[in-house]
Amino acid sequence: MDQAQNQQAGLKQNVLETLRFIQQVLLDPASQFRHMPRQGGFIEPLISIATIGLLAGVLRILVTFYYMSQGASVSLFTALFAIVTTPLTVVIFCYIGAFLLSIIMRYLGTDSSLEVAFRVTGYLAVISPIAVIAATIPYLGNLLILGLLTYLLVMAAIEVYQLNSNTAWMVFGIAFAILAVLSISAESHSPSRSEQFAPAAVEIDAPALEQPAAHH
Structure with a gap:
């Protein structure tokens, strides 16, 4: 009993x-990035990223349940x-983001450490x-x-x-502008959120349902 309570x-x-x-990261990103530890390995930021991803996963389930209550065709297992x-997606994106960020910073002539970049993406995961x-x-x-991602990246780049600011x-x-255009273009050519989750319609051939008239 005590063990369960402790857990x-x-x-x-x-x-x-x-x-x-x-x-803290959202309200005061400059200070958080300024005091961000730059060493200590990958395990600590990985745990932090996974925990944030877990929280996002819970919210994702709640959002999916909402769409299911509106008639969305989503299985309970999928939800x-x-x-x-x-959490797995968030971790993967952070690793990819860290790799790209380290390349960008190498091109800009500053610290290109993958560990530092991964710790930055750990903060971006918020x-x-x-x-x-x-x-x-x-x-x-x-x-x-x-927009929020761009702002946090700028704060990280500065701190x-x-x-230079x-x-x-x-x-x-520039990256934000390009991604924004691509995002709007992609969304304009894709089904709306409600259509994506809409239950499949079943078309019924009305004449096929007509019963033949009884002959007396």
């Missing part, structure tokens, strides 16, 4: 610490499996829970996510990589 208390503490970390796929909710808003949602805004501002 529950530990889980609650981890959730509260994760929420506090997300709040619940987001608790696995979402937008994952927000992205789950924002993605439900057509057009504006993706722009909000990209972690010591880039103008250079940081130019580099990531």
Whole structure:
């Protein structure tokens, strides 16, 4: 009994610490990036990223349940499996993002350490829970996510990589503009969120249902 209570208390503490970390990065990113540890290995940021991804996964399940309540054709297994796929996706994106960020910083002539870049993406992962909710808003949602990501990247470039503010805004501002155009273009040619989750319609041939008249 005591062990179960301790585990529950530990889980609650981890959730509260994760929420506090997300709040701190979003409200004061400059200070958080300025004091970000640059060494210590990959395990610590990996655990942080996975925890944030887990929180995003829970939100993803809730969002999917909402669409299911509106008649969406989604299996319960698919909805619940987001608790696995979402954290995994966040971790993979952070690794890919760290690799790309290290290349960009090498090109700009600053620290190209993959570990530092991975720690930066660990901070950027805080937008994952927000992205789950924002993605439900057509057009504006993706722009909000990209805008927030761009702002955090600029703060990281200035505070972690010591880039000039103008250079940081130019580099990531151009990236934001390109991604925004691609996002709007892709979304304009894809089904709406409601259509994606809409249950498949079953067309019934009315004449086939007509019963032949009885002959007396």
